[in-house]
Amino acid sequence: MKILVCICHVPDTTAKIKFNGSELDKAGVQFVIGPYDDYALARAVELKEKLGGSVTVLNVGEADTEPTIRKALAIGADDAVRVNAHPKDSLFVAKQIATHAKEVGYDLILMGREASDYNGGQVHGMVAELLGLPCIVPCMTLEIEGSVAKMGREIEGGKEYVECNLPLVAGCQEPIAEWKIPNMRGIMTARTKPLKVVEPTADQAAVETVSYELPPARSNCKMIDADDLDQLVKLLKEEAKVI
């Protein structure tokens, strides 16, 4: 089983987001593996342990993402590829992944259902379409039986269970696997695992971010006496106009 896990390098979920003009202010922000990608990686490592094979991680990013890639190696990936480019937009990233995947050939291409920075949720579908493969998103359970994958995904108000032949692409989310924290041995061996840097195929971004804005702060919360709920109902009706 040859598995590719695509990871992004994003601010920690608790980070306070600020901008310098049209750039994220990175001061004091800790970067991590995309939280959904982390689930994809954890499942890939579990599948490798069960079925044999290898796990390669791929990140489209500049040199500053290498500590994040090493963390993925410490969690259990065997080797890594960094496509040396700023991840401009979903299509640009998807094209880099598809180019690499076409060259190598994988049974499974896993990633998170979306990145927690741009929240595009597009890359899995684009990679699948570029490679002519099926894609499941959000993939919440994944079992492999021979050359068939059995998966569960969330749909509105319920769940759907599906199967399809490998190879395939999946955009993962919890509870697909238990999150893995690197142990000391993993951290030591990660230092010596191969991390190949390749140059991107030239492509312009189709979507350009020109500026950022923070959401307007909610007007101060109006406190209502717990013994006067008629007052709340009146406000919901007359002021907020939501009932």
Place this chain on the structure above:
Amino acid sequence: MSVLVYVEADGGLIKKSSLEAVAYAAQVANMIGGSVVALATDKADNLADLGGYGANKVLQVSEPRLESRPVAAIATAIAQAAEKEGVSCIVMSRSSLVDAAAPRVGIKWNATVASNVTALPTQEGGFSVQRGVYTGKAFAKVVLNGERKILTIAKNILPANHNGGSAAIEPFSVDFGANDFAIKVLEVKKQEGDILLPEADRVVSAGRGLKGPENWGMIEDLAKTLGAATACSKPVSDLDWRPHHEHVGQTGIKVSPTLYIAVGISGAIQHLAGVSSSKTIVVINKDPEAPFFKSADYGIIGDAFEVVPKLKAALEKVV
């Protein structure tokens, strides 16, 4: 240039979010000049009504194999309709199907995709839209290059009002590819009768403060009074007190109802990530220091077990 809008139905009726998408598409068509073509692949009784929301005509695909809603096949249908109608923009309201299909349509139809769009586009810098980023912590203004654009829009960003008109329905046949049905659906487990959370206009949500699954009756009662869906925080679904598909937040479902009532939820940043775009937020928590009060419009400091039944009684007098 015209706009194609993809509409979804549930239980034989067009979804409210799809009606919003038609109204949105009408505004985009107004901006770029052109008409609105709606495409439906689900069975629906009220397709002609789409005219009253702004559609000039409706294409209907009748294909039994689409009943299981195969993403790749529906993406093929959308791309072929866009090609045949010669539109320059596709609008779809976000859903589990649309989120999965949009990127495939983007590649098939060679278009630029902006997902999670939160406002109408403008012609600033060409064609620009606002979209939610950093899991609800910010908005980005993005310019879409290229002639063809796809927008997946968030819910509740524009009201859908019916003006009494109707649209003609035309059958539309699709040339499906061999791989469009590669994924076989084995089983669908759907909750019957409940208001679907991602679609809900009002949501009553509860957290670990409720102590156990046996206490959810009062949350369901309050939701019923309001015609709301129920939701929960992540630990609640991790503990199996409630099903996973009710969990809202960064790693769960993102909702943007007009009214979100949070009971016994602390308001951690990851929870807020899924609910902060709600129009009005009411927080009930016994801890006056609970962080959720900072993001709420109305707050009640009190014990949920006392406040919730009283709130239900107060609401019953007016709704």
